[in-house]
Amino acid sequence: MTTAVSERLAARFASPMPRRDERRAAPAPRPAVAKVAAGALVLGLAGVVVLGVLSESRADLHVRGGVAMFAGGMAGLVGMYLALVQLLLISRVPQVERVLGQDGLLRWHRRVGPFPISLLVVHAVVITVAFAQAARTGFFHELGVFLGSYPDMLAASVGLLLMVAAGVASLGALRRRMRRETWWVLHLYMYLALALSFAHVLALGPSFVGHPLTQALWALVWAATAGVVLTYRFGLPLVRSLRHRLRVVEVRKEAPGVVSVILAGRRLERLRISGGQFFAWRFLSRGLWWQAHPYTVSALPRPPYLRLTVRTLGDHSQALARLRPGTPVAVEGPYGAVTRAARRNQKVVLVAGGIGITSIRSVLEDLDRAARPVVIVRAPSEDRLVLREETAGLVRTLDGTLHELVGPRSKTGGPSRFLPRLVEDLEERDLFVCGPKAFVDEVVAAARSLGVRRRCIHHEAYQW
Ligand SMILES: Cc1cc2nc3c(=O)[nH]c(=O)nc-3n(C[C@H](O)[C@H](O)[C@H](O)COP(=O)(O)OP(=O)(O)OC[C@H]3O[C@@H](n4cnc5c(N)ncnc54)[C@H](O)[C@@H]3O)c2cc1C
Numbered sequence: 363m364t365t366a367v368s369e370r371l372a373a374r375f376a377s378p379m380p381r382r383d384e385r386r387a388a389p390a391p392r393p394a395v396a397k398v399a400a401g402a403l404v405l406g407l408a409g410v411v412v413l414g415v416l417s418e419s420r421a422d423l424h425v426r427g428g429v430a431m432f433a434g435g436m437a438g439l440v441g442m443y444l445a446l447v448q449l450l451l452i453s454r455v456p457q458v459e460r461v462l463g464q465d466g467l468l469r470w471h472r473r474v475g476p477f478p479i480s481l482l483v484v485h486a487v488v489i490t491v492a493f494a495q496a497a498r499t500g501f502f503h504e505l506g507v508f509l510g511s512y513p514d515m516l517a518a519s520v521g522l523l524l525m526v527a528a529g530v531a532s533l534g535a536l537r538r539r540m541r542r543e544t545w546w547v548l549h550l551y552m553y554l555a556l557a558l559s560f561a562h563v564l565a566l567g568p569s570f571v572g573h574p575l576t577q578a579l580w581a582l583v584w585a586a587t588a589g590v591v592l593t594y595r596f597g598l599p600l601v602r603s604l605r606h607r608l609r610v611v612e613v614r615k616e617a618p619g620v621v622s623v624i625l626a627g628r629r630l631e632r633l634r635i636s637g638g639q640f641f642a643w644r645f646l647s648r649g650l651w652w653q654a655h656p657y658t659v660s661a662l663p664r665p666p667y668l669r670l671t672v673r674t675l676g677d678h679s680q681a682l683a684r685l686r687p688g689t690p691v692a693v694e695g696p697y698g699a700v701t702r703a704a705r706r707n708q709k710v711v712l713v714a715g716g717i718g719i720t721s722i723r724s725v726l727e728d729l730d731r732a733a734r735p736v737v738i739v740r741a742p743s744e745d746r747l748v749l750r751e752e753t754a755g756l757v758r759t760l761d762g763t764l765h766e767l768v769g770p771r772s773k774t775g776g777p778s779r780f781l782p783r784l785v786e787d788l789e790e791r792d793l794f795v796c797g798p799k800a801f802v803d804e805v806v807a808a809a810r811s812l813g814v815r816r817r818c819i820h821h822e823a824y825q826w
Pocket of ligand 1: 822
C-alpha cells in the first residue's frame with residue numbers, strides 16, 4: 363500500500379528536472395590524462411625490458427643453460443610487470459575511469475589478462491629447465507631443489523598456482539557458467555598471489571641481487587601500485603560511504619519484477635554525479651553485505667534522496683525487493699562514462715533496451731533543449747515499460763521525440779530497421795544505448811553500419 367510519504371517521494375523524482383542548486387555534475391573527462399597514464403605504462407614496460415637486458419652479459423648467455431636463464435628471467439620480469447598493470451586497470455583511478463568507463467577498463471583488463479599469467483608460467487618452466495641444464499640434472503629433480511631449498515620459492519609457486527586458477531576461472535566459457543560471486547572470490551586470490559611472489563624476485567632475480575638501486579625501484583613500483591589500489595578500491599569508497607551515510611527509505615514497486623529503492627543520505631547536494639552513472643551498491647543487511655552489484659541511478663539526486671531502479675533477475679536483485687527501511691548502504695562510485703560529457707554532437711538519440719531505461723532516463727535529466735533528443739525505448743510488453751511517465755515528461759520538457767517499440771521483435775524489427783526509420787538525421791547525432799548486452803551489441807553494430815562514427819556511440823551493457 364502506498365502512503366502519503368511514499369507518494370511525496372515518488373513525486374520528487376517524477377518532477378521533470380532536479381533543481382539547478384541540487385546538481386553537481388561529475389568532473390569532465392580529460393582524455394589527455396588517460397593518454398599520459400597509458401604512455402607511462404608503456405614506458406614502464408620498456409624500462410623493465412631494458413633492465414632485463416642490462417642485467418645479462420654476453421658471457422652469461424654462453425654458459426650452459428644461459429639462454430634459457432635469460433629468456434625465463436625476461437618472461438618473469440615482464441609477466442610481473444603486466445600483473446601490476448592488471449591491478450592498475452581495475453583500480454578505478456577516477457581520472458582514467460571517467461575517460462574509458464568501466465566497460466573500457468574491463469575490456470583492457472581482459473585483453474591484457476592472458477599475457478601475465480602465461481608469461482609467468484613460461485618463466486617458471488624455462489627457469490627450471492635452465493637450472494637443470496646448468497646442474498646437468500632432470501627437470502623434476504631441479505623443481506624439488508627449488509621448492510625445498512631456494513628462498514621464497516615455495517611461496518612464489520603457491521602464488522603462481524593461485525594466479526593460474528584465477529586465470530582459468532576467467533576464461534569466457536567457464537566464467538559464464540560460474541556464479542559471479544564465486545568468480546569474484548577466486549579473483550581476490552590474485553592479490554594474495556602477487557604478494558606471495560614479491561619476495562622471490564628480489565631474492566633471486568639477476569636484475570636485483572646485489573643491486574640495491576633496482577631493488578628499491580622495484581619495491582617502490584609495487585608499493586605505488588598497492589597504494590593506488592588501496593586508495594581507489596577501498597579508501598575512496600569508504601570515505602564516500604561515511605560522508606553520505608545512505609540508508610534505505612523505501613522500496614517501491616514500479617512494474618511486475620521491477621522495484622525502485624529510494625535512499626536518503628547526508629550532503630547529497632555535494633555528490634558529483636552525472637546522468638548515466640552508476641554505483642556498485644553494498645546493502646549492509648544479512649546475506650547481502652558481502653557483495654556489491656552495479657546499478658545505475660535512475661534519476662539525478664534529489665537531496666537528501668537518491669534512487670536506483672532494479673529489474674529482479676537473480677538472487678541479489680530479488681533480495682532488493684525485500685530490503686527494510688533503515689538498511690545502511692555503502693557505495694563505490696559513481697562510475698561510468700556514458701554521460702552527456704561524452705557527446706560530440708549537440709543532438710542525440712537515446713536507445714534503451716528494457717531496464718536500460720534507468721541510464722537513459724537519468725542522461726535525459728542532464729541534457730538541454732539543444733540536444734533535441736530522440737528517445738527509443740524497446741520492451742517486449744507494455745508492462746515492461748518502466749519509468750514511462752517520467753521519461754515522457756522529460757522528453758516533452760526537452761522538445762524531443764519518444765518512440766516506444768513494444769511487442770515481439772517480428773513486429774518492431776531489429777535496430778537496423780528501426781534506427782533509420784525513426785531517426786532521419788542519425789549521422790548528425792550521438793547515439794547512447796543501454797540495456798542487456800545482446801541488445802546493446804546489436805544496436806552498436808547497426809549504428810556503425812548506418813554510418814554513425816565510433817566515437818559518437820556511447821554504450822553501457824548491463825552485464826560484464
Ligand atoms: C554498469 C551496469 C549498470 C547496471 N544498472 C542496472 C540498473 O540500473 N538496473 C538493473 O536492474 N540492473 C542493472 N545492471 C544489471 C545488474 O547489475 C545485474 O542484473 C545484477 O547485478 C544481477 O545480480 P543478481 O544476483 O540479481 O543476478 P545473477 O543471476 O547473479 O546475475 C544475472 C546477470 O547479471 C550479471 N551480474 C551479476 N552480478 C554482477 C556484478 N556484480 N557486476 C556485473 N554484472 C553482474 C551476471 O553476469 C549475469 O549475467 C547494471 C549492470 C551494469 C554492469
